[in-house]
Amino acid sequence: MSDLKPKIQTTKRLHFNSIWLVPLVALVVAGWMLYQNWASQGPTIEIIAPNAEGISAGKTKVKARNVDVGEVSDIHLSDDYNHAVITVQMNSGTSQMLRDDTKFWVIKPRIGREGISGLGTLLSGAFIEMEPGHGDNAQSHFEMLSQPPLTTSEDKGIRLRLTSSGLSKMDVGTPVHFHGFEVGYIEKVGFDIKTGDITYRVFIRAPYDALVNSAVQFWLTPGLAVESSARGVQVKMDSLETLISGGISFGVTKGSAGEAVADFTQFHLYGSRDQAENHRYDKFIRYVFLFNSNISGLEEGAPVEFRGIRIGTVTQVPFHGSSIEKLDALKHPAIPVLARIEPQRIDADFDQGKMTLKSWKELLAKHINQGLRASLETSNLLTGAKVIDLDFVANPKPTQMHQFSGYPSFPTVAGKFDQMENKLAMVLDHLASAPVGATFVQLQQTIEQAKQTFVSMNKTSAQLNELIKDANSQQLPDKLKQTLIQINQTLADYQRQGEVGQSVAKNLQSLQQALNELQPLLRQLRAQPNSLIFNHPAPGDKQPPAGVKTGVSNE
Incomplete structure (x- = not known):
């Protein structure tokens, strides 16, 4: 009977549970997102900076023309601990911008000669600005600029190299003028160790670059200059900007003609316009x-x-x-x-x-x-x-x-002045060596003789008066009597009280006074012959020795 029982076969069926669809879809989505993230990423670059002030990993953006092109992913110190190495993950499609002439700098609040900039970063935070390069060679390692560049690769103009020796240094951004109009500025400052010269790289904006040729001269514009020369004292003042920071000017000297020059042509920087103009006289x-x-x-x-x-x-x-x-x-x-x-x-x-x-x-x-x-x-x-x-x-x-x-x-x-001084010195020497003392003695003797003559004339006049009044004289002829009267009148005129006598007496008195006043001057000339030209201090009052009475009562 057992053989008559039907055989029962057991089979196991696999049934797909829908619950497994959730992790499967999640895995596919995650894989797709990873692929999309990997596909959207651009190259990784490194930027060497003196420090990482204001820069944070995962927050600081890299922008070009205010468009995000990357983000800082890591910051660490260099092997020698002297620099900060900033790793930047660039976005996809930025490989063409990373060339050997690409520039990076930090945008943050700055106050400089050009004014105030970067105020927008006070709220948003600092970011790294990028200027795309156009060179032929790709590059992944760059150096951060210490400050924003004054020019970009798109600015048209000409760059020149200036050298100066013995002049004070000027800073980046110092303006370059042509006839007082600003046409450019200093881009870079360096120092040549071999020659000891200060070097400048200047940029002249278009269309003013057409003013530069092989005949132009460059010189300093000090802003305020006070020069003392053979022409006198000259005060020159420029604009307020050049008064604070100075500047450079250039121009073509008179009678010069030049040819067009290429980029980075070297010129010499002179201290003044006069030095630049004198430089063209090269045959002497x-x-x-x-x-x-x-x-x-x-x-x-x-x-x-x-x-x-x-x-x-x-x-x-x-x-x-x-x-x-x-x-x-x-x-x-x-x-x-x-x-x-x-x-x-x-x-x-x-x-x-x-x-x-x-x-x-x-x-x-x-x-x-x-x-x-x-x-x-x-x-x-x-x-x-x-x-x-x-x-x-x-x-x-x-x-x-x-x-x-x-x-x-x-x-x-x-x-001429030396000749005049020598001649005047000779005259003073002759005057000092002249026998002035003997002349004074003779004048004094002449005055005394004149006084004695007046006394004799007074006596003679008195005797004539007595003779005329004498009774015996009345018997004299009229002509002789008249002659005696005239002689008496003449003597009276020449006496001290007479008309001529008074005049002579006055002259003699004036001469005596003049001689007395000239004596101190002559003594000074004898001691210092040049005292008429050069002023000498007057001698101080003599102090009486102790114990000598001065005539002033102490009471």
Whole structure:
């Protein structure tokens, strides 16, 4: 019976539970999101900065033209602990912007010469600004700029390199002017260790870059300058901006023409416009001037003039020369001064080759034989500045051109003021050495003799009066009597009480008073002959010695 029972087979069926759909969908979504996040990410770059002030990982954005292009993901110190390394995760599609000329800088509140900037970050926080590059080479390591650049790669213009020596340093952002109008600024400041020069990279904006050519000169615009020279005291004042920070100006000097220049052409930066203009006189003849007078007031850069027209420049005061000539200078009173004659100042055809330096040397030598001499003249009585003046002198002494440290020596004479001073000193010396005392003695004797003559005339007049009144005299002829009366009248006129006598007495009295007043002056001239020119302090009151009565009662 057991075989007749039907066989029962058991089978297991797998049933899919819908609950598993939830994690499956979540896994697919998460994978898709990870893929989307990976696909949306751009390259990772590193920025080296002096410090990470105001920058936070996961918060600080990187922007280009105020559009988010990345975010700071990590900040750590460099291996040498001297810099901060900022890791930035860039967005997708930014690879083309990361080139070797790409620039990064931090936008934060700043107060500088250009004004106040970055105030919007007071609420939003600092962020990193990016200027996309256009170079050929891709790059992932960059250096943070210390401050925002003044120009961008899209700004049109020309960049130049300026060098200066012996001048004070100027900062980035210092303006560049042309005829007082701002046309550019300093982009970068450096220092050349080999030459000791300060270097500047300046940017001239378009369309003003067309003003720059090979003939322009650059010089400092100090804002406020007080210059004392042979022309007097000059006060120059520019704008308020240049008064605070200074500036640079450029222009084409008179008679110069130039050609267009390329980027980063080098120019020299001069201290003033006068130095820049004098630089174009590049052909000159050097002379040494030996002066036997005081050269105080003659400075480097002072003009060399011919009858008021500038024809040269003083280059070294005093001129040192060789060591042997320095020793000779101790034996001789002449002080050497090195100066140069610049024919280009007065010869318009010099650059055209009509006159050469050789022909100018021959011309000057000819004029020296004819009496051309140099002298020191005071051009400004207020400042005491002096110039070297060339002019012809009358009856010149024969002279020859000597050499001093390899330079010809220009013959010199005393200046007009020195000549006048010497002549006046001679007059005072003669006056001081004159026998004034003997003359006073003779005048005193003459006055005494005149007094005695008046006494004799009074006696004679009295005797004539008695003779005329005498009875016996009445018997004399009328003509003789009349003659005696006239003689008596004449004697009366010449007496002290008479008309002539009173006049002579007054003159003698005035002469006596004048002589008495001249005696202190003559004693002073005998002691100090130059006291008429130079003021001397009056001697103090003599103090009586102790114990001597002064006539003033102490009661």
